[in-house]
Structures are given as structure tokens and as C-alpha cells.
Amino acid sequence: SQKIEQNSEALNIQEGKTATLTCNYTNYSPAYLQWYRQDPGRGPVFLLLIRENEKEKRKERLKVTFDTTLKQSLFHITASQPADSATYLCALRARAYSGAGSYQLTFGKGTKLSVIP
Amino acid sequence: SAVISQKPSRDICQRGTSLTIQCQVDSQVTMMFWYRQQPGQSLTLIATANQGSEATYESGFVIDKFPISRPNLTFSTLTVSNMSPEDSSIYLCSVHGRQQNTEAFFGQGTRLTVV
Numbered sequence: 001s002q003k004i005e006q007n008s009e010a011l012n013i014q015e016g017k018t019a020t021l022t023c024n025y026t027n028y029s030p031a032y033l034q035w036y037r038q039d040p041g042r043g044p045v046f047l048l049l050i051r052e053n054e055k056e057k058r059k060e061r062l063k064v065t066f067d068t069t070l071k072q073s074l075f076h077i078t079a080s081q082p083a084d085s086a087t088y089l090c091a092l093r094a095r096a097y098s099g100a101g102s103y104q105l106t107f108g109k110g111t112k113l114s115v116i117p
Numbered sequence: 118s119a120v121i122s123q124k125p126s127r128d129i130c131q132r133g134t135s136l137t138i139q140c141q142v143d144s145q146v147t148m149m150f151w152y153r154q155q156p157g158q159s160l161t162l163i164a165t166a167n168q169g170s171e172a173t174y175e176s177g178f179v180i181d182k183f184p185i186s187r188p189n190l191t192f193s194t195l196t197v198s199n200m201s202p203e204d205s206s207i208y209l210c211s212v213h214g215r216q217q218n219t220e221a222f223f224g225q226g227t228r229l230t231v232v
Contacts, residue, residue, distance in 0.1 A: 004159070031217045043121075043209050043223025044160070051218070089160070093217045103217045105150075107160040 002027045004108040006090060012114045013080055021075040021111045023090035030092040031103075033066050033073050038087045038110065047088075048075075080115045087112045119144055119212050123224030130200055130231050137196045138227045140210035145190035147215070151183070154207040154226070163208075166193045200231045 007022035023033070031052055036044035050057045050066045050073070057064045063076040077084050087110040094104045120143040130136050140149065148167055152160040163183055164172040172185040186194045197204050207228050213221035 009157070034220060036221075041126075041225070041228070043123075043211070043226050044221070046220035046222070049218060049220060091221075103215070104162065105213065105221055106162075109157065109159040 002106070004028070004090065004092060004106060006088075006108040006111045008111055009109070010112045010114065012116060015080060015082060015115050015117050017080055019077040019080045019084070019113055019115070021088050021090075021113065023073040023075065023108055025071050025092060028071070028092055028094075030094065032093040033064075034091045034093065034105070035062075035064055035073075035075050036089040036091060036107075038089060044089055044107075077113075080113075082115045082117050085113055085115050119146065119222040121210060121212065121222055121224040123210055123227060125227055126225055127228040128230070130229065132201055132231055134200055135196055135198045136200065136229060137194050138208055138210070140193045140195070140224055142191045142212055146212045147190070148212065149187065149193045150211040150213070150221075151185065151193075151195045152209045152211060154209060156206075160209065163195070197229065200229075202231045205229055205231045 003026045005024045013019045034049045035047045038044040048064045050064050052068050061078045065074045089107050089110040091105050091107045122141045124139050151163040153163055154160050162175050163178045164174045166172045166185045166187040168187045168190050184196045207226045209226045210224045211221050213219050
């Protein structure tokens with residue numbers, strides 16, 4: 001069965017260090033992989049999208065890699081700040097059009113990042 | 118982009134009752150999506166709501182339990198019927214484009230507690 005795993009439920013990191021979050025998937029062949037941020041009591045907010053033929057994508061202090069051979073994406077936050085503390089979700093966009101009329105988006109459970117001052 | 122207003126933001130309900138969650142989008146969209154997020158779990162798609170047709174439900178979710186309305190291109194409701202404590206969860210509405218390279222936008226979520 002298809003599965004998305006984010007390496008840990010929680011990650012604590014010292015302010016200023018680089019946080020690295022992992023997303024692994026099995027039995028998937030996604031065309032796109034996305035990362036979202038979710039704060040308590042809020043809906044997820046889109047951060048970055050990467051295509052299957054892109055190795056790396058950057059946005060300010062964020063960097064995403066996508067290795068379709070390893071079936072893995074890494075999400076990096078450099079020079080982390082306490083304001084980066086949140087839950088980060090990876091999501092895969094299916095290659096096939098679903099019966100509901102869309103390319104279904106499937107989420108991992110998320111990793112709760114805490115940046116310690 | 119899309120701005121989604123969802124209400125109520127939270128509610129505590131008695132077992133056996135029903136709650137209707139509303140979702141308003143600031144632009145016209147073809148599809149709206151309803152997700153459930155149980156504690157410590159990933160977002161799980163409940164159903165896709167298209168304007169002018171019946172919602173499409175995912176495996177494990179049925180219309181009798183989660184009836185959905187989609188009266189126009191900017192609004193949808195999800196009802197959680199005959200609630201039990203197992204329905205305690207966060208419910209989220211979302212929109213995204215048809216194409217694979219589009220991101221999803223979410224409402225703030227409705228935190229439901231059934232007692």
C-alpha cells in the first residue's frame with residue numbers, strides 16, 4: 001500500500017542551526033512533492049513545491065531536495081529561528097487523475113519542529 | 118491564491134447530535150476538498166465537493182455520516198452527523214487547482230470535541 005513517512009514526530013534544534021526534516025514514500029510515483037507549514041489551531045500553509053525532475057529548490061532560508069531513486073525528500077531550514085517552530089508536512093501529488101476529478105494530494109503525519117533560543 | 122474562511126473554529130458537541138461546518142472562499146473554484154486531521158495523524162481526505170453534482174467520497178467515508186453541500190462556486194458545508202467521541206478531530210476545507218503543480222489553500226480548521 002502507499003505510504004508517506006516523515007522521519008520523526010518531533011525535532012528539537014538550537015537556534016541558528018540547520019533543521020533537516022525527512023519525507024520518505026513507498027509505492028508512489030509522484031509527479032510533485034510539496035511542503036507545508038502548520039501552526040497550532042491553523043490550517044496548513046504552502047511553502048515549496050518540487051517536480052520529480054528537479055533535484056533541489058530554494059526559497060529564502062528554505063531548501064527542498066527530491067530524490068526519486070531513494071524515494072525521499074529532505075527539507076532544510078538554515079539559520080533556524082524560534083519563529084520557525086511549527087509542524088511541517090510533506091505532501092505528494094498523484095500522477096494519475098483520480099475519480100474525483102483531480103490529482104489527489106496525500107499528506108504525511110508531519111514533523112513538529114521546535115527551535116530553542 | 119485563495120483566502121478561505123471556515124467556521125466555527127471550534128465546538129464542543131454532545132454525542133448523537135450533528136454539526137455543520139461552513140467554508141467560504143474569496144474566489145470561484147471548481148472543487149473544494151474536506152479533510153479530517155485526527156490527533157497525531159495526517160490529513161485524510163473525506164470528500165471532494167463539486168458545484169452542481171454530488172460529492173465524491175473517499176474510502177471509509179459515507180454520505181450519510183458526512184453530508185456535503187455545494188450550492189455555488191464559493192461555498193460549501195460539511196455536516197458531521199450523529200456524532201460520537203471518535204469524531205473528535207480537526208476538520209479542514211481546502212481548495213487547489215486541477216493541475217498537478219498547484220498548491221492547496223486551507224481554512225483555519227474546525228476543532229470538534231464530542232462529549
